[in-house]
Structures are given as structure tokens and as C-alpha cells.
Amino acid sequence: MAPAVVVIDSGENQEFEGKITVYVIVCVILAAFGGLMFGYDVGISERKHVLKNNYCKYKNQSLQLFTSCLYLAALIASFIASKVCSKAGRKHTMQTASNFSLLGVVLTSAGVNLEMIIFGRIFLGFGIGFAIQAVPLFLSEIAPARIRGALNITICETPTSLIERNKMEKGVKVLRKIRGVENVDNEFDSIVHACEMARQVKDPFRKLMKPVSRPPLVIAICLQVFQQFTGINAIMFYAPVLFLTVGFGNDAALLSSVIIGLVNVFSTMVSVYLVDRTGRRLLLLEAWEAILVVIMVCIFVMGFAWSWGPLGWLIPSETFPLETRSAGFAFAVSSNMFFTFVIAQAFLSMLCHMQAGIFFFFAAWIIIMGVFTWFLVPETKGVPVDSMLDKVWKQHWFWRTYMADDDCTTVVKVV
Template sequence: MNKILLWSVTAALAGFLFGFDTVVISGADTKLQELWHTSDVFHGSVVMAMALWGTVVGAIFGGIPTNKIGRKKTLIWIGILFLLSAIGSSFANDPWTFAFFRFLGGLGIGASTIAAPAYVSEIAPAKDRGRLVSLYQFNIVLGILMAFLSNYLLRDAGENAWRWMIGIMAFPAFFYTIIVFTIPESPRWLLSKSRITEAKAVLEKVDPTAKIEDLLHEMHLGNDNEDKKGETIFLKKYRFPLLLAFFISLFNQFSGINAFLYYAPRIFAEAGLGESAALMSSVGIGLTNLVFTLIGVFLIDVVGRKVLMYIGSIGYIISLGLVSIAFFLKWEGMQVPVFLFLFIASHAVGQGAVIWVFISEIFPNHLRASGQAFGSSVHWVLAAIIPSMVPFLFSTIGAGAVFLIFAVMMVFQLFFVIFMMPETKGKSLEELQETIFKI
């Protein structure tokens, strides 16, 4: 178990780079626009958003290398993309070069949401799989906090402080790229490629008591591996896991989580808080996210995925409903921040802890990367669309109506959890494959 924990943590560090890369740009925001004299539209859609569009592309196509060249090699290339992005962006002297290297980082983010959870889910024992895979989400949240801290510490580094803010990520990216060479390839992926001897050697490291014949039998690869090579996730028999991945990804973004994280200071200002109070509340949101993500990591293999989603859904409905009421009734002061702290806690312990674990569990071994890519793509396309609509919606229908829409969507999520979502706790990936396809 110690080796599996070490390998899982190593792969999950891709999440740290994900979180760090996503937030670190905030420290260079205004400085870059002043430096290159760009319009608001160009600055927002190209300079600031290019990494996000790279994430969408990486999520859509990241399943291809994850399946073709393997989980380990894909993770190595992800580290290289982050490294190139950090170095290239920090030395850029024009907005287009900067945007290009930020796009590379986005590719790394999108691909990491596929390769890292898939890898950990395939090496982890069933009883610990949820906790180990959710380390990826914990690292995302940790990376976000470290980026905020790094930007704060480097804010007075001179005229080129923004270069240090962006370039500092080269150090964790380089460290990650080196240590990911030390992990073995996923034995399940090796077996799916009929590389039996290599899979046996890795399996002996992962679980010395396991027999390769038993795993082959569980995976049904003894006689029909060739028949499965042409399959896709869009076949009729895989419709149910496809719908599960679609709905959990859709509800994740229709909770409003990314819209809120991107515009937290604006939302707090709308609630009547001053600038300093809004910034302090944003820091508190980050700490709350980290603490409750950690709680979710510890609970996911104890109470199960569905229980956490029940807790999160009910917390979403209550908190978002209260936020909506607060805006409609024009409550001012600390009510809205308190309600939004509850919202973040509900997300972190529920959807935040569950989504990447759940999607990595519900597809068969030979289609796991494709399934991860589908769920991740739905997530990131909506993550690009919904936050971009927030300023417009706030100015037209108002913040109260926006949060009411999010609250109603979480009622639908609760129905999804009650009537559709299966529990995956404590079952092997092969047992889940049999269970889900029989539902």
C-alpha cells in the first residue's frame, strides 16, 4: 500500500499544476493589459482565456494519447507541457506569444483530468480507490491556494514581477516531470494492449498476492480482447455510463462553482462589501475549499460517493437558495459571504471530491480514457461557457435570479443522485463494469 500511495500522490500532483496554472494568471492580469495596451475584449478572450481554450482541447483529445501511448507517458508529456508553458509565458514579449504558451498549459490541464484519475483508479485497491483518486482534486485546490500565496509574495518583485509570478511554476513542473518517470505503467492498460509480461511485472509490484490470470479473467481479456479493440463509448451498451458521466459533469458546472470562483470579488461587491472585505472573503473561500476537500477525501471510501453527493446537493440547494433570497431582498453585510462559504463547503465535500473519482470508475478498462475524455470535455466546455455569461446575466436579470437558476439545477442534481447514480464504493473496476451494464 505504501508504494501505491506514493505512485498515486505522484500522479495526482498533476492536479497541483492544474490548480496553480489556472489561478497564477490572476496576479498578472492588469499588468499585462497595461503593458501591451490591449482592449478589454482581446485581453479577456485571448490573453486571459487562452489557457481555458487549451483546456477544452486537451480534454476533448486527451483520451487519445492516454489510450494509445499509456497513462504514464501521457503524464510525462503533461509535465513537459506545463514546463514549456511556464518558461515560454514568462519570457514572452507580446500577447500572441504569451497566449500560445498559455494554450500549451491549458492542454496539460485538460489532459491531466483524464490521465491522472484513470491511472490512479487502475492501480488502487477497491477499498482505497476513492480516497486515492480524490487526491487529484485535493491537489487542484492546494495548487490554487499556493498560486494565490505565490502571487502575494512576488507582488513587489519589481517591474517584471508578472514574469516571476508566471515563471515560478517551472519549478514544480520540472519536479513533477522528473518524478513521474519513477511510477510504473498501469497494469490494466498493459493488459488491454496484450502486453502480458510487462503487466505481470508491474502487478507483482502493485500487489504481490495478485495473479495475472485472475485479473485477465476479471477483465474478460482472455478471448475477446480483439473484439473490443474497435469499440467506442457511444455504443448502445455503454449508454448508461455515458449518461452518468454527462450528468455529473453538467451538474458540476450548473452549480455555478466556476462562475463563482472566477467572480468572487465581484459577487461580494454586489452584496455590498467593500474592496478589502471582498478580497478577504475570497481568501476565506479558498481556505474553506481546501479544508472541506480534505474532509471529502477522508470520507469518500467510508460513507461512499452517493452519501457525499446527497450532502453536497442538499447543501447546494440551501446555500444557493439563501444567496438568491439575500440578493432579492437586498441583504447586506456578512450574510452573503456566510451563505457562500456554505456553498463552497457543500461543493468541496460533494461534487469536488466525487466527480473525477466517479467518472474514472464507471467505464470498462479498454474505454476508460475515452470515457474520461467525454466527461472532462462536457465539464470544460460548460466551464468556458457559463462563467463567461455571468457579467451579462448579472447586469440583465440580476444576481438573485442567477443564483436561483443554480439552486433549481441542484434540485435536479438531487433527483439524479436519488434515482440514477449507482454507488461505486468498495467494488473492483471489473465488478462495477458488470453491475453498471446490468442496470
């Protein structure tokens, strides 16, 4: 099956010639390292919390601020990155993210006081905000539809971004390179046509407020909010604290959090294929209780890692049309960063006051998420990015009511 890039004019979907090339795989792998900024920060942050014993007894707002300030910075950066992504392209946005992150790492590593460390984490937040804005869009635009869910040196700019910025020769050259064929004229013409249609939209943020944009916008924001209310970042940020609370020693708590991190990494790979002193007897029983806690947390992390983790980013990146893609994804990223900030800032206080009730709180949200997904999130597997309107939104029992013909007849969506 050839990678599909479709122009929706007459309702007919046209597939273009092409194949999966080594260059595309290399570009996708390198771009995906943008997520390493996020994961590395989560892992480093959680280690800091073991330095305080009796954490629930002696709450420390400074450490909560240490964790959460990064995500507030990323929220602000996501809107700036949306403009940069449209004007300068996905590649330059990812390069800017790398520069911000490098500066943040230097300041954080060399920090001699809390203020300097927090200042460094703000730069890290800007790096994460820029990376999360650009990387999923890059992957959704460069990867063929049939392996888009799995692909979540040097990299190229996407043909769509180049043509959108009137770099026609570079656009067709990159298109030939990533498709692995010489005859890309039809696909090139369709992208040019789509870009011309997108230029008619002067204010993409205003376009997002129209009913036709409501389905992907609501889905994108809700997926990001619900992703945080699974409790995953509470687990990942404060895993050592949780294990200390149930009786682990400091070393065991750190080791258990490392195990969870490894489970998260390897379980995320699963998503590629499925689109992670009181007596001998009593002591043994208590040990099994502690082990059971680790096992259940690992099962929880596994479930998140092959579902809400990668798909929370994949679905918003593939459901917006070209003219509102950067703006819509900016809302998705900012929603994620805001609620990550909220969870990181509030979780320890909630844990101290609610104790075991905090897990019932997150469990209730998971039930709500399941209902939302069952009724309102459509299946997008194997659907080209530009075919979402006719094949997904117009066919959905609820969202099709927002697809008025006068709003949709000229909408063109392109990978």
C-alpha cells in the same frame, strides 16, 4: 478485504489477493498532483479580475477570454489525450501533460502582451486536458476498490495499460509491486483475458454509441455538465468581483477569495472521509451582511468540495469497461471543459444583466442535479471497477433496460 479485480464470465465475482502498499500510496499522491494544474490556474485567474474596478459597469471581453480560452484548448486536448492514453499509457500521458503545462507557465510568466499570455494559456489548457484524461484513470486502475474514493519522486504505469500494450513481463512485475504479494497469477490472467476482449473492439467511440454503453456515458457527461452548473467555477473565477460588488475593498475582496480557496482545499479533504460610513450601528450591521456573504459562499464551496468536486471525476473514471474507458472518459473531460469555457466566458455578462438572479439560475440547476442524482446515479461505493455491469447497471431500475444479454455476455471490465 483484498483489492478486487474481477472477470465477469459466469456472473461470479472473484477477489484476488493483495494489500494496500506504500508504493501505491506514493504513486497515487504524485499522480493526484495533476489536479494542481487546474486548481492553480483557477486561483491565479481570479486574482487578475480585481485589477479592473467597476467590473460590471465596464465589461471586458479580453479578461473573459483570458479565463476561458484555456478550457477550449483542454476540450480539444482531451480527445487527443484519449488516443495517447490508450497507445502510450497513463504515465506517458501525465508526463506529456507536465511538459505542456511547463511550456504554458513559461509563456504566461514571460508574457509582454495579451496575445502571448493567451498563447501560454492554450498550452496550459493542453496540459490540463492531458492530465485530467489520464490521472483519474490512473487512480481508478491502481487503487484498491475499498479506498478508490479516498485516493482520488516516480510513478509506475498501470498493469492494465502495460498488458494492453503487450508488455507482459513489466505488467506482472508492476502488479506484484502494487499488490504487495508474489502470487498474482489469477489476477494477471484475468487482466490478459480482459485485454484480449478489449482488442476485439476496433472502434471504442463507435462502441460508446451502443445501448450497453449508454448508462456510463450519460452519467459521465451529465455529471461533468452539472458540475459546472453548480456555479462553482463562476464563484472561484470571479470571487473578488463578487465581493467587490457587495461592497468589499480591493484588499478585502482578495483576502476573501483566498479564504474561499483555503476552504475549498480543506473541504475537499473532507470528501476523503465522507466518499468544502453611515454610523456605527449601521456600519456594524453592514459588516455582518458582508461577513454573512463570505460565510454562505464558504458553505457553498464546502458542499461542492466534498461532493460534486471530487465525485464528478471519480464516478466517470470507474464506470466504463476497459474497451471504452479512455474514449468514454474523453467525452466526460470534453464536456467538462466545454461547459467550463461557457461559464467562464458568459458569467460576468450574466451577472451584470441578471444581478442577484444569477444565483437563482444556479440554484435551479442544483435542484435538477439533485433529482438526477436521486433517480439515475447508482451507488458505486466499494464495487470493483470490473463488477459495475452485474452489481450496478444490471441492478438499476432504469439503466438495466439498456443491458441486453447479447451485448453484455462478453463484456469484461478490469481495474
